[in-house]
Amino acid sequence: MIKVSKETEYALICLVKFVQDNNKYSARELAEYFNIPFELLAKILQKLSQNGILRSIHGPQGGYMFEKPAHSINLGRLLQILENPVETVSCLTHRNCRQSKKCNIRQNMEHIHHVVNDYFFSLTLEDFIARKSAAIGDR
Amino acid sequence: MIKVSKETEYALICLVKFVQDNNKYSARELAEYFNIPFELLAKILQKLSQNGILRSIHGPQGGYMFEKPAHSINLGRLLQILENPVETVSCLTHRNCRQSKKCNIRQNMEHIHHVVNDYFFSLTLEDFIARKSAAIGDR
DNA sequence: CTATATACGACTAAAAATCTCGTATATAAC
């Protein structure tokens, strides 16, 4: 079906909100505002802070805020954190599928994976919000 | 997880084989050669012939062969046939998700979807095999 | 007529994504 997970959607929705308001929000505030399951969103925000995207503040009046500016947050990196893994085709990680002996598409799929992946890595969160896009392909 | 389905993998494996050998093969031959579940592959090949990619021949000595040359078979079209649908983000088809009222990423996701989709539509099966990639992007 | 092939819908099984629960830890406010 080729689509990003709800986790990635939820993460992007919140990150865009952080950019728009330049503010600190708790997981509960964001979950209620966007109607996202709280426990799920909490784990997503934890992942983002574990990976240096957000800074977390414990205790009352705590919450999350940006660790670094939107133009230094990379979209490819976000997918890497949230999509475990981005692979485009399963044989890129599971080398021993039932077709591996006679597989005739692995390198071709890998090439496409790189093109698409490079595209995501060429975009920052700022680009995502501005709907800018560097050129894809030309490898 | 962002990857193509087994159906797409199996289809590409067989299509590449058709190109390499320029031959006619039955579903059973291909299933045995590539170690793909026969019934599943049969349905995939049926989809491809329903959509004008392959020609099917009934009866003994029957099977499948190309309906048109590899350079006129489009990768985006193949995904369209096999991935039902290619959407990148779920809100593109399910407009009423729980966040729809306050969603702040739909148009941004749509933009990315178009860039990636256009890339796939810029490639033919021949390009896929040659690992070429046309440049698109810059939208 | 028979063997071999495609056509196609319904069903089951397996895998993955999504969501929930329980418990631990940190800290601001009082």
Place this chain on the structure above:
DNA sequence: GTTATATACGAGATTTTTAGTCGTATATAG
């Protein structure tokens, strides 16, 4: 120092999607 509010994190349940199977019908070469 107690309490209320927040993050941290692993385990488990549920739902959805994908992958694979089964049964039956139809076409056709020999």
